[in-house]
Amino acid sequence: MANLNSKYDPNAESQTAFNAIPTGEYPAVIVDSDMKPTKRGDGEYLELAYEITEGQYKGRKLWARLNLKSTNSTAQEIANRQFASIREVTGVANPVDSQELHFKPHVIRVEYIPAGTEQKNGYVTDRDSNEIKAWKRLSDGVATNSAPSSAPAANNQPASPTPPWANKAA
Structure with missing residues (x-):
């Protein structure tokens, strides 16, 4: 038995289900x-x-x-190429x-795999999932599937002592 007194936040929200993310390139570690x-x-x-x-x-x-040690030579060869990347x-x-x-x-290339997809080994996925398909350096650039955050452009005009609503032409 474990004493949980003061070990958790009683007001924390419950975790929601994690759906598969869209195919794309994502910065990760x-x-x-x-x-x-x-x-x-x-x-x-x-x-x-990865996160x-x-x-x-x-x-x-x-x-x-990565199947780095496998009796299936093809699986091991693929894993070694992935590990080299x-x-x-x-x-x-x-x-x-x-x-x-x-x-x-670095950047990971993620593929979205819909439920019902038959894999090479004959297994049919029972839910949407993701698979990391490729890796590249972060410096090679990344196109993420999220809207870029942008700050409003700075206004370089000097502040006027007259409020904008008082500038109406008569």
Whole structure:
């Protein structure tokens, strides 16, 4: 049993469901990572937790899973190419620990996958989801799917002592 006294905000709003985000490019960082065994137990994958850092979806998390050790040579080859892209965009050429990749800003290309989509392995998605398809350096530019925030242009005219409504022609 755990004592929860003063450990939470009793006025916090409940979490709403996270729907899949639109296809697009988003600035993001890796915030967590872990090597995990595959379901069959015959390999391992690197799970990378991403957090979007700007725009309408700031704070949203997405995951990439790279089958770095697999009995399926094609899956392992794809994972190694993806990992090479991640190493390149983060500037960490030869990481010894996946934590070296954390909090290095870059851009992820996210694809929206609607419910009912049949995957290459025959699995049919039961809900809308996202998949990270590509990585690029933040300096290469990013087109996000959110409206840019803009401040009103500064008025460089000197302030008039007469209020605007008093300037009406008679």
